[in-house]
Amino acid sequence: MSTTLRLFLGIFAVLGLASSIALGLRYTLAKGRPHAVIDNLIDRINAWWVMVALVALAFAFGKGGVIVLFALLSLLALREFVTLTYTRRSDHLALAMVFYVALPVQYGLIAIDWYGMYSIFIPVYGFLFLPIISALRADTTRFLDRIAEVQWALMLAVFCLSHVPALVTLQIPGFEGREILLIAFLVIVVQSSDVLQYVWGKLFGKHKVAPALSPSKTWEGLVGGVLSATLLGASLWWITPFTPLQAAGIAFAINLMGFFGGLVMSAIKRDHGVKDWGQLIAGHGGVLDRLDSVLFSAPVFFHIVRYGFTP
Amino acid sequence: MFETLARGAMLTAAHLLTGVRGVTVAPLPTSPCVYFGNHVSHGDFALIWAVLPPALRARTRPVAGADYWEKGTLRRYVGRKVVRAVLIEREREKRTVDPIAQMSEVLAGGESLIIFPEGTRNQTDATLLPFKSGLYHLGKSHRDLPLVPAWIDNLHRVLPKGELIPIPLLCTVHFGAPLTVAAGEDKDSFLQRARSALLAQRPAHIVEAS
Numbered sequence: 001m002s003t004t005l006r007l008f009l010g011i012f013a014v015l016g017l018a019s020s021i022a023l024g025l026r027y028t029l030a031k032g033r034p035h036a037v038i039d040n041l042i043d044r045i046n047a048w049w050v051m052v053a054l055v056a057l058a059f060a061f062g063k064g065g066v067i068v069l070f071a072l073l074s075l076l077a078l079r080e081f082v083t084l085t086y087t088r089r090s091d092h093l094a095l096a097m098v099f100y101v102a103l104p105v106q107y108g109l110i111a112i113d114w115y116g117m118y119s120i121f122i123p124v125y126g127f128l129f130l131p132i133i134s135a136l137r138a139d140t141t142r143f144l145d146r147i148a149e150v151q152w153a154l155m156l157a158v159f160c161l162s163h164v165p166a167l168v169t170l171q172i173p174g175f176e177g178r179e180i181l182l183i184a185f186l187v188i189v190v191q192s193s194d195v196l197q198y199v200w201g202k203l204f205g206k207h208k209v210a211p212a213l214s215p216s217k218t219w220e221g222l223v224g225g226v227l228s229a230t231l232l233g234a235s236l237w238w239i240t241p242f243t244p245l246q247a248a249g250i251a252f253a254i255n256l257m258g259f260f261g262g263l264v265m266s267a268i269k270r271d272h273g274v275k276d277w278g279q280l281i282a283g284h285g286g287v288l289d290r291l292d293s294v295l296f297s298a299p300v301f302f303h304i305v306r307y308g309f310t311p
Numbered sequence: 312m313f314e315t316l317a318r319g320a321m322l323t324a325a326h327l328l329t330g331v332r333g334v335t336v337a338p339l340p341t342s343p344c345v346y347f348g349n350h351v352s353h354g355d356f357a358l359i360w361a362v363l364p365p366a367l368r369a370r371t372r373p374v375a376g377a378d379y380w381e382k383g384t385l386r387r388y389v390g391r392k393v394v395r396a397v398l399i400e401r402e403r404e405k406r407t408v409d410p411i412a413q414m415s416e417v418l419a420g421g422e423s424l425i426i427f428p429e430g431t432r433n434q435t436d437a438t439l440l441p442f443k444s445g446l447y448h449l450g451k452s453h454r455d456l457p458l459v460p461a462w463i464d465n466l467h468r469v470l471p472k473g474e475l476i477p478i479p480l481l482c483t484v485h486f487g488a489p490l491t492v493a494a495g496e497d498k499d500s501f502l503q504r505a506r507s508a509l510l511a512q513r514p515a516h517i518v519e520a521s
Contacts, residue, residue, distance in 0.1 A: 075479070079330065083481040089471040096476045273515060278481060279332060 003239055007184055008056050015052060018045050043283025051281070051290070055187070059180055063168045064111070066183060070165045071107040076287040077157035077295075078103065080277040084268075085149035090137035094130045094150060102126055103158050110162055113169040122159040127151060156295050157288070163298040170302075172309050175241040185240050185247075186254065186301050189233040190293050193255040194262070196232075197225025214266040217259075226255045241309050250304055254297035261296025265289075317393045325354065325361045329469060329482035333362030337488045343418045344457040344489065346371070347446055349439055349509060350427035351467035356394070358463050359425050362484045371423040374414060376401045376431075397424065401431075411448050418453065425461075428505070434472040439510055442502045450492035450501065457489030458505065462512035485512040 022042045030038050058069035078099065087095060102122060109118035131147040167182040201221025209217045233251020237244040265288065269277065278286025288295075325331055346359055356373035363371060377398040380390030390396045397417055399410035414424055426449075428442040450458055462485040470477040487508050492501050 079479045079481060082478075083465065087468065089474075092471050092474045092476075092478065095478050096474075099478050100476070278330070280330065 003178065003181060004059060004184070007181070007239055008052075008059075011052055011188070015045065015049055018048075040283050047281045047283050059184075062180065063165075066165045066168060066180065067107055067111050070161055071103065073287060073291065074103055074107070074158045074161050075099070076278075076280065077161060077291060078153055080286045080288045081153040081157050082150070084272045084274065084277070085146075085153060086142065087146050087150065088139055088141060090139035091134050091146055091150065093137070094133040094147070097130065097133060098126075098150060098154050098158075102154055106158050106162050107165070110166045110169065115166075115169070118162065118166065122154055126154055126159075130154075160295040160299055161291065163302040164294065166302055167305065170305055170310050172241045172305070173311060175309075178239075181239045182301075182305060185233070185236055186298065187294065188236065189229055189251045190254055190258040190297050191290075192232050193225055193229035193258055194293055195225075196228045197221040197259070200224030200228070210263060210266075213263055213270060217263070217266075222259060226252070226259060229255050241305075250301065253304065254301050257297040257300050258293030261293045264296070265292035314392045317389070321357055321393070322361050325357045328477060328479050329358065329466070330479075331358050331361050331482045331484065333484045333486065335486045337486075339363070339367060339459065339486060340423075340457040340489060341367070342457070343370075343421055343423045344459055345418075345423065345446070345449060346425045346459045346461045346486075347428050347505065347509065348425065348461040348463050348484075350429050350432050351434075351463070352432060352470055354466055354470070355427065355463050356425045358466060358482055358484055359461055360394075367423065370421060371425060372397050372417060373425040374399060374410075374427075378402070410445060411452060414445075414449055415452065418456065428502075432472075433467075438513075439506060442506050444498055444502065446505055447492065447498045447501050450490075454491060454494075456491065458491065459489045460487035460505070460509040460512055461485070462487070462509055464514055483514065485514065487512045 019042075022038065022045050025038050026032060026035070026042065029035070054069065058065035061068075082095060082098075106118060106121055109121060130150055131143075134143070134147055134150075164183055164186065167186065168179045170179055170182065172179070198216070198221065200223075201216060201218045204220040204224065205216075205218030207219045208215065209219055209222055230248055230252045233255075234244050234248035236251075237247035240247055242250060265277075269275065276285030277288035280286050281290055284290050348355055348359060356375075360368050360371065360373075373394055373396050375390060375394075375396040375398055377400050380386050380396055380398050390398060397413055399413055400406045400408070414426075417424060426446065428446045429440040430443040430445075431440075433440050446458065450456060463482065464485060465480055465482045468478075469480050469482065490505060490508055496504075
């Protein structure tokens with residue numbers, strides 16, 4: 001049986017267990033009646049089934065499949081981010097370029113594996129040309145706010161996220177043909193860290209990390225979640241080119257980045273006066289609510305692997 | 312047949328581009344009613360349509376200006392067949408039939424209406440233009456008719472005036488509690504009340520220019 005198949009069977013087994021526990025809680029604790037926490041838990045687990053199924057489908061199509069999947073996720077994330085930003089009529093062309101040129105070009109560069117260009121296309125060329133397009137419309141009202149928010153949207157939703165499918169382009173000696181598992185490692189570790197922080201926080205959470213930003217982030221959740229997700233990462237070493245110790249260290253680094261990503265994205269939401277980025281995923285919120293930790297960990301993970309494990 | 316396909320395509324496009332969601336504070340009336348919304352683009356009524364439950368959508372028709380929708384074969388086809396618009400003459404001098412009578416006939420036939428009381432697309436920087444009097448006359452001649460405010464949020468950014476390419480942004484339609492014209496209420500105070508009721512549906516997080 002291939003590693004990928006075993007991995008997905010394992011994930012489905014975990015989801016099956018989670019669903020049985022949640023349904024068990026519905027009939028014992030909630031006695032079948034509506035119960036805010038348990039209903040939300042069931043919504044969240046159901047959404048996980050759909051998300052895992054989509055990732056499995058993309059994996060079945062290989063490199064092209066994951067590039068298309070993450071390009072679509074970038075599109076949805078970008079739409080959520082730009083919706084909450086302040087832009088004016090004069091930014092319309094710049095925004096159209098972001099959606100219809102920058103996004104497809106970035107993923108196209110990844111598809112043709114032009115590392116030198118996809119690493120600078122948005123941070124350098126996007127950075128220089130978008131304000132030029134907006135400036136040509138000669139509307140100076142809150143100019144810097146507007147272009148900065150568009151830049152942020154593009155950097156997070158497209159540039160950072162595109163480092164996930166870019167992992168399949170890395171050529172690691174002795175790991176040929178299994179690069180897609182790097183994506184599985186990143187996504188499983190970081191998303192588990194989110195889930196485990198939630199679980200540890202719900203069970204033992206007392207001391208808030210940043211009450212002004214997020215009422216649900218506690219020190220107990222952070223330490224318990226990050227450490228247990230780090231152990232999970234170590235136990236997944238067999239799907240990676242890493243030794244168990246390396247897997248643990250890398251998992252720890254991306255879990256921390258993921259936590260800080262969630263913190264930064266919460267600050268932006270707070271600033272805009274919303275609780276969630278969107279409503280696309282029942283129980284979770286928007287695509288950005290689910291991916292906030294991945295956005296911040298993906299480029300770091302990509303560079304650790306690229307500089308540490310490719311010749 | 313073809314009209315059904317075109318309608319489906321239009322609603323699918325609206326959903327894909329804007330991920331539109333409806334937000335209600337009270338259940339929508341199941342009897343004929345009038346939805347009145349802010350008008351910023353030709354897509355406005357499509358968004359209201361897109362968020363109505365299919366059973367209500369099937370018997371809800373937009374009211375639109377005949378001068379615009381009678382121009383050209385394609386527009387006439389879309390206006391009459393695809394969206395089944397109730398076409399009214401906007402300029403008083405050119406009227407041969409009374410728009411209120413046209414609308415009353417549709418309501419009497421058991422169908423609901425979507426109207427935009429600003430009278431035209433708002434292409435200014437103002438949030439909402441003053442209302443024309445049609446909504447008042449309609450409400451006055453049908454005392455029990457529920458008038459439902461429907462604030463369409465964010466669509467003006469999807470395709471601003473003078474732009475050619477729509478961009479994907481999340482839109483919502485916020486329905487308020489239905490109004491009726493009170494006994495003895497005059498035109499100006501009713502229109503003021505209706506306009507405030509529509510403005511009150513705007514979500515709080517909208518980022519305004521300083």
